[in-house]
Amino acid sequence: MNIGIVGGGMMGLALAYRLSQQGHKVTVFESNQQLGGLTTYHDYGAFIWDRFYHVILPSDAHLIKFIRDIGLGDKLRWHPTLTGCYIDKKLYSISNTLEFLLFPPLTIIGKLRLAITLLYGSRINKWRRLEKIPVEDWLLKLSGKNTYEKLWKPLLLAKLGDNYKRVSAVFIWSYIKRLFSARDSSLHKEQLGYVEGGYKTVFDRLEELIRLAGSDVRTGATVEYIASHTNGGIWVEYNNQKEHFDKVIFTGPVNILQKVTDSSLVEIAHIENTVEYLGVICMVLITRKALVPYYIVNLADQCIPFTGILGMSNLVSLKETAGLHITYLPKYVHSNDPLLRQSDEELQKLFFQGIRLIFPELKTNDIVSTYINRAQKMQPLQVLNYSNLVPRIVSEHNDFFVLNTSQFVNDTLNNNTVVKHVDQFITKLMPAL
Ligand SMILES: Cc1cc2nc3c(=O)[nH]c(=O)nc-3n(C[C@H](O)[C@H](O)[C@H](O)COP(=O)(O)OP(=O)(O)OC[C@H]3O[C@@H](n4cnc5c(N)ncnc54)[C@H](O)[C@@H]3O)c2cc1C
Incomplete structure (x- = not known):
């Protein structure tokens, strides 16, 4: 079958x-x-190296199998890492249970309620009811005011800005689930992973294998219009050319x-009430010395313009990065936020104000x-009742699918x-293709 795929991401x-x-026969x-x-x-x-920070968890069973399937299993690297937290203008290590128990910003009761929230959240499987509960209400009820104000609220503000007020409890529950599944995994417990050479290794291999199988990958090919053909199948218009496919699968964002x-x-093509996106601005610092000993530092401080510190070189061997340290400093904003349109110079100036506060010795x-x-x-x-906004995989047309x-x-x-x-x-819908 002749299949067109829109989008050359993962x-x-x-x-x-x-x-x-x-x-x-596939064309990307x-x-x-x-x-x-x-x-x-x-x-x-x-x-x-990767444009944004990417890490593989030991519990990422589907991804690890996929990496092995494409013959890169021997390029997977695992390394133990530390976790930090910046709160009340101080950096704390919270990499093990003892450090968590000694973590000064929270009271004993606060820590207990945090532990209960995490444990309870990790056991929830029926998530649909959480879609109706604002994340703030859910966390306040489970963790109490002290832990909410000290820890959760700054984290929500960091990840979502003021949009956190519209987001459902599913947002934080899914993070808790992923965190716990990582801890449950027996293989490489407490370690994080990456592929030697970064994700470039993965994409180079994928392109090679797709071409070897007689399929095609086209870059610089912007799809401008997708429509049904009177004799069956789908037309794809790109770069002022038209091509016909038996089936087309769209993998880009909903607005596109x-x-x-x-x-x-x-059906979703022209409705008003639609999926909204967060964007990300990520400053990347290449330095001669490590900024922090942690892979991740969660920042819960409104005076700092970024929301995390990802010390990638505490995971990735320095051989990969020419002996230099790579640190990512992300800030998440709504996709309409004017900050996303500021120049690199303006953003660097803003981010450096935070860097000077946390690392005065740099x-x-x-x-x-x-x-x-x-x-x-x-x-x-993930606003309240988010799943109602999402496009279905099977569309109104038998030959067109959405997978994003x-x-x-x-x-x-x-x-x-x-x-x-x-x-x-592939398992559920391929027999129908
Ligand atoms: C800051 C950050 C950190 C992350 N950290 C991790 C991590 O640690 N671990 C992890 O597993 N994941 C992580 N992720 C998530 C990971 O990057 C995503 O899961 C993944 O990129 C999603 O892939 P995708 O193909 O669905 O979407 P995308 O990567 O968005 O790909 C969609 C593609 O479609 C193309 N496209 C759109 N419109 C058109 C058009 N009209 N014509 C042709 N092409 C089009 C786009 O150019 C794009 O390449 C992170 C992401 C970010 C941004």
């Missing part, structure tokens, strides 16, 4: 790989010049789906280079869920 390429292995259309979407790589001068698809294909000489990376449509905002991250109604955004979503699609 979803589109995992799908293209699986379908091409089954003997289908990716508007950027480089494959990978949000998981893509970046040239940092002395080395190439609404823009490029004919209204007869998907010298200009220690910094090799800085980068501002950004993505406008990163993660859907907006459909992760009870999960966090991550590549393990991407691969799981693709594999479920």
Whole structure:
């Protein structure tokens, strides 16, 4: 069968790989010049590494299997890491139970209620009722005012800005679930992983395997219109050309789906009440010394313009990064936020105000280079009753399918869920293709 796939991110390429292995002739259309979407790589001068921070959890069973399937199992690397928290202008390590018990910002009762929230949340499986509860109400009820004000509220503000007031309890519950599944995993317990060479290794291999199977991957190919053909199948218009396919699968964000698809294909195509996205601005610092000993520091401080510190070099071998340290400083905002449109210079100035506050000892000489990376449509905002807004996989047209991250109604955004979503699609819907 001749199948068109719109989007050359992890979803589109995992799908293209699986379908091409089954003997289908697949064509991937990716508007950027480089494959990978949000998981893509970046040239940092002395080395190439992921544009945004990406980590593999030991519990990412679908992703790990996929990496093995494409022959990269021997390139998986695991490393123990530490976790930190910046609160009340101080950096704390909360990497083990003892450190958590000694964690000064929370009272004993506060810690107990936090532990109860985490344990209770990790045991919930019937998540639909959580879609109706604002995340603030859920956390206040379970954790109490002290823990909410000290820990959860700053974290919600950091991850969602003022939008947290519209978000349901599913948002935090899915994080708790992922956290606990990582701790349950026996293999490489307490370790985090990556693929040697970063995600570039994965995308280079995928492109090679897809082409070897006789399929095609086109970069710089922006799909402008998708419509049904009178004799069956689907037309795809891109870069002023038209191509016909038996089936088309769309993997991009919902706003692009609404823009490029004919209204007869998907019900969701032209409705007002739609999926909203968060964007991300991520400053990347390349330094001669490590900024922190942690892989992740959660920041719960409104005076700091970024919301986390990802000390990637505490996970990734320095051999990968030419002996230099790579640290990511992300800030999540609504995709309409004017901050996303500020120049790199303005954003660097803003981020450096926070860097100077947390790392007053950092010298200009220690910094090799800085980068501002950004993505406008990163993660859907899980508002109350979010699952009602999401496009269905099976559309109004038999030959057109939608498979994207907006459909992760009870999960966090991550590549393990991407691969799981693709594999479920192949198992359930392939016989019908
Ligand atoms: C800051 C950050 C940190 C993250 N950390 C992790 C992590 O630690 N672990 C983890 O597993 N995951 C992580 N993720 C999530 C991971 O990046 C996503 O799961 C993944 O990128 C989703 O892939 P996708 O293909 O569904 O979407 P995307 O990556 O958004 O790909 C969609 C593609 O479609 C293309 N496209 C859109 N419109 C068109 C068009 N009209 N024509 C042609 N092409 C089009 C886009 O250019 C894009 O390449 C992180 C993401 C971010 C942003």
